[in-house]
Amino acid sequence: MTGRRIGVVVCQCGGNISDYVDTERVRAAVAKEGDVVAAHVEMFACSDAAQQNAIQEIREKKLDGIVVCSCSPKLHTATFRAMAERAGLNPYEYTQVNIREQDSWAHTHDREGATRKAIQLARSGVAKTALSEPLTPTRVETTPQAVVVGAGIAGLRAALSLSDLGISVHLVEKAEAPGGQVVRWGRIFPNDKVGRTLVDGLVAEVRRRENIQLYTSTELVEKKGRLGAFEVTLKTAAGATIPLKVGAIVVATGFEPYTPAPGEFGYGLEGVLTLPEFKELVAAHPGPLVYHGREVRTVAYIYCVGSRDASSGSPRTYCSRYCCSATSHIATVVQGLDPSVHQFHLFRDIRTYGRYEALYDRALRGGSVFLRYSEEAPPTVRAENGSLVLNVRDQLLAGEDVELRPDLVVLVTGMVPRSNEGLVKALKLPLGQDGFFHEVHVKLRPVETVVDGVFIVGTAQGPKNVAESVASALAGVSKAGALLLKGYVDLDPLVARVDPALCVYCDECTKACPYGAIDRVQYGDREVAEVNGVLCKGEGACVPACPKEAVSLRGYSNEQITSMIDALVKEVA
Amino acid sequence: MKVDPQFLTSLHLGGEFDAQRCMNCGTCTALCPLGVEILPRKLFHYAMLGNREAVLGQEEAIFSCLLCKLCESNCPGGVHIAENVRSLRTYLNREVHGLAEA
Numbered sequence: 001m002t003g004r005r006i007g008v009v010v011c012q013c014g015g016n017i018s019d020y021v022d023t024e025r026v027r028a029a030v031a032k033e034g035d036v037v038a039a040h041v042e043m044f045a046c047s048d049a050a051q052q053n054a055i056q057e058i059r060e061k062k063l064d065g066i067v068v069c070s071c072s073p074k075l076h077t078a079t080f081r082a083m084a085e086r087a088g089l090n091p092y093e094y095t096q097v098n099i100r101e102q103d104s105w106a107h108t109h110d111r112e113g114a115t116r117k118a119i120q121l122a123r124s125g126v127a128k129t130a131l132s133e134p135l136t137p138t139r140v141e142t143t144p145q146a147v148v149v150g151a152g153i154a155g156l157r158a159a160l161s162l163s164d165l166g167i168s169v170h171l172v173e174k175a176e177a178p179g180g181q182v183v184r185w186g187r188i189f190p191n192d193k194v195g196r197t198l199v200d201g202l203v204a205e206v207r208r209r210e211n212i213q214l215y216t217s218t219e220l221v222e223k224k225g226r227l228g229a230f231e232v233t234l235k236t237a238a239g240a241t242i243p244l245k246v247g248a249i250v251v252a253t254g255f256e257p258y259t260p261a262p263g264e265f266g267y268g269l270e271g272v273l274t275l276p277e278f279k280e281l282v283a284a285h286p287g288p289l290v291y292h293g294r295e296v297r298t299v300a301y302i303y304c305v306g307s308r309d310a311s312s313g314s315p316r317t318y319c320s321r322y323c324c325s326a327t328s329h330i331a332t333v334v335q336g337l338d339p340s341v342h343q344f345h346l347f348r349d350i351r352t353y354g355r356y357e358a359l360y361d362r363a364l365r366g367g368s369v370f371l372r373y374s375e376e377a378p379p380t381v382r383a384e385n386g387s388l389v390l391n392v393r394d395q396l397l398a399g400e401d402v403e404l405r406p407d408l409v410v411l412v413t414g415m416v417p418r419s420n421e422g423l424v425k426a427l428k429l430p431l432g433q434d435g436f437f438h439e440v441h442v443k444l445r446p447v448e449t450v451v452d453g454v455f456i457v458g459t460a461q462g463p464k465n466v467a468e469s470v471a472s473a474l475a476g477v478s479k480a481g482a483l484l485l486k487g488y489v490d491l492d493p494l495v496a497r498v499d500p501a502l503c504v505y506c507d508e509c510t511k512a513c514p515y516g517a518i519d520r521v522q523y524g525d526r527e528v529a530e531v532n533g534v535l536c537k538g539e540g541a542c543v544p545a546c547p548k549e550a551v552s553l554r555g556y557s558n559e560q561i562t563s564m565i566d567a568l569v570k571e572v573a
Numbered sequence: 574m575k576v577d578p579q580f581l582t583s584l585h586l587g588g589e590f591d592a593q594r595c596m597n598c599g600t601c602t603a604l605c606p607l608g609v610e611i612l613p614r615k616l617f618h619y620a621m622l623g624n625r626e627a628v629l630g631q632e633e634a635i636f637s638c639l640l641c642k643l644c645e646s647n648c649p650g651g652v653h654i655a656e657n658v659r660s661l662r663t664y665l666n667r668e669v670h671g672l673a674e675a
């Protein structure tokens with residue numbers, strides 16, 4: 001017993017828990033724990049009425065800690081922390097115990113076992129709370145300025161939308177002119193707009209805005225500081241450096257079209273083009289297709305070149321998403337220029353998802369013929385007497401060999417990450433296995449990175465079509481806006497700390513830390529490690545690395561973890 | 574098998590050949606009351622690939638079709654299967670048997 005006054009709420013989750021766990025038995029068992037002075041069961045602990053009950057109990061019984069046994073902390077930690085705060089408790093005196101995802105849902109066949117496990121989990125939550133301490137978030141100020149790296153369609157859109165929010169933007173482009181890949185492509189799906197026109201409109205608007213500064217032939221070479229107050233350095237092609245103070249960094253560096261190896265599907269032979277090259281060719285001629293002075297009568301497209309490569313060690317196992325739709329679209333454009341052109345599509349799977357299926361349908365109705373090849377038997381392309389010969393085993397004809405003699409072979413190439421070594425180093429951003437910038441969570445936090453205040457948008461994060469790139473840019477803008485417009489940000493206080501009395505500065509924690517959050521400071525007459533609470537994410541890599549047990553995590557101290565384990569292994573009557 | 578785009582062009586000229594919309598589901602094959610030896614989808618795929626020889630080799634099947642449209646009225650792709658068979662018949666009559674169109 002520690003003399004604490006802890007309250008426990010056991011949630012039934014409307015049957016999600018109580019159908020498989022005897023919640024009353026859990027309540028009774030945990031009420032006998034030494035520090036527990038109040039325990040009750042709720043149908044829905046997260047409901048307004050139940051929160052009100054808990055708040056009243058905290059006040060009346062003068063509780064100094066509260067435990068809610070309910071669902072995953074991912075769901076309701078913030079809910080109950082706010083509840084604790086409303087009751088006048090420090091929000092970090094609250095502990096959530098997961099008896100749903102990790103208990104009732106996992107053991108629907110075993111009510112007795114699930115109930116015993118719930119009791120053990122509840123006890124360990126109580127043990128942790130008994131040793132909890134009040135914590136205060138660190139408040140840091142934010143600068144209402146952002147830097148957007150890359151002025152392609154995603155970067156331009158991000159810059160304009162940040163500017164709409166009243167945030168000053170520094171838009172940095174490595175190339176001599178803004179616009180990125182889209183300007184080369186002519187008409188693009190789904191709306192048949194010309195890429196150059198789209199970009200010109202955005203660039204003109206960017207130039208009109210007083211709070212957007214566009215830097216061309218310029219790169220971001222250095223980043224220091226922290227979320228809300230980064231110090232970045234730009235470097236122009238002429239070698240001049242420009243220091244900036246920004247609150248957030250939006251990375252919109254885009255992709256590189258895949259370049260086939262010489263000889264890959266005949267690449268290098270006359271008449272074998274990649275999809276971007278073909279789109280440029282189509283865009284350059286208003287009339288019927290002409291290649292090297294010859295009229296084009298037959299076009300063959302080979303899909304999935306450079307994408308979905310399952311061979312061992314390949315980084316390009318992914319689908320590039322835009323190519324099926326883009327090829328279906330360009331086929332309808334070609335069809336529109338000259339309806340007598342024959343177009344053959346050699347595909348593996350058609351992924352014209354969502355409404356882009358209409359493009360595929362238009363291509364079909366326009367006379368395009370689709371042949372399916374398998375990954376094991378890819379098509380071959382060779383030149384014979386100055387013309388191209390393409391052989392493919394058509395799966396729709398049970399693998400029969402089909403020979404085509406097209407005037408043009410278009411390799412439908414996907415997206416690969418840009419080589420951005422300098423930027424990767426400057427921003428300390430992790431890359432995924434595919435080489436694109438890596439998000440925190442592909443669905444839940446798709447534009448955030450492990451570096452707070454640095455966002456990845458557009459195809460820098462992974463293959464996307466134009467609409468998806470722009471949507472991702474706007475997601476990045478909302479995240480950056482939410483961060484900067486408030487003027488400050490409260491940082492989670494659950495970070496590591498070093499006990500300087502025990503520390504001998506062996507450097508092990510520094511090596512373990514992925515965020516560079518450990519400083520070397522003077523302590524009396526010797527040097528010790530110190531945690532920078534702004535950079536620390538509290539993920540705890542440094543804790544087991546310390547040979548002196550001098551490092552611990554706030555909210556998860558070694559004593560707390562030990563007492564939780566003791567509570568977990570205690571017998572259930 | 575060699576693709577002959579000219580053959581495909583002549584089919585287009587012959588009528589409303591629309592087998593491109595076929596998604597290879599096989600409904601037509603399952604429903605055919607005659608159990609015609611070659612599947613419509615395969616026959617049409619040969620035609621679309623401009624394989625004249627393969628189409629000519631299936632004359633028996635092309636003329637044994639009843640044009641009952643059981644396949645056509647159930648085709649999820651909305652392919653005019655019976656019309657397409659008639660297009661192929663027209664082609665054979667004109668180009669192979671030398672019969673002029675009425």
